Amino acid sequence: MLEDKKKFMLEAIKLSIDNVKSGKGGPFGAVVVKDGKIIATGVNGVTTSNDPTAHAEVVAIRNACKALNSFQLTGCEIYTSCEPCPMCLGAIYWARPDKWYYGNSKTDAAAINFDDSFIYDELVIPHDERKIPAIQLMQEEAQEAFKLWAKSEIKIEY
């Protein structure tokens, strides 16, 4: 129901507002919902926890997985106050919830000087044109782990 969805989004927005007021971190909040209930929340804590990966969505996903004792969010929905950056969108794909909702867009985020749009652009241009240079090294040696994985009988796929 739309009313429920709005209620969950409002909670994510509330978290984002409180996070700015308290000075804890960036203006971002997220909640994870399963079976019509919020099972986990997250706010941006990059600067206070010295963790550049502590974005609201990543924190909420980690907390939800802890709550479910699982590395997958099957049957869950994520409500985030802002469209996820590539890191958080990647995290959503790895967690595999059913659906996600967002309030502000990445363009809105760019307007208050967050790098989201810039990173989206960087992801799709050739390595040698990127702002942070990337160099391939020792691919042949690196293959060893992949070969072992392919034939491993104790691996847990994800």
Place this chain on the structure above:
Amino acid sequence: MLEDKKKFMLEAIKLSIDNVKSGKGGPFGAVVVKDGKIIATGVNGVTTSNDPTAHAEVVAIRNACKALNSFQLTGCEIYTSCEPCPMCLGAIYWARPDKWYYGNSKTDAAAINFDDSFIYDELVIPHDERKIPAIQLMQEEAQEAFKLWAKSEIKIEY
């Protein structure tokens, strides 16, 4: 020096191999280097820590930031046994190291059934064509946190 770079990459590769052999997680390892020394390492621990964000690069970045007591990896280089997925590449951009090196490519990862390439593809297609649906909701209300952030005098930018 190329010899040093190879030494650091070899360490990341070694971590990736050990991670498969021990059954701890996927075939991925990473190290963070500053001033010619490894200051942090990371391996994939998705299935054993029930954390879909526990990729080698994310873990190594978190550990390096903890070691430096900073949310930025200025002056650092990251060596990862495989080209980062979008989540990890996003994390690298937020951590802002000087450079990064990789062994296996994302195509190599796709060949042993990891979703990296699939997620790269999803990132650049319209929301309504994506495998995990995304819906925008309450953008106007969500703006409130951004407005507060813009005029906040206690914020720490990152």
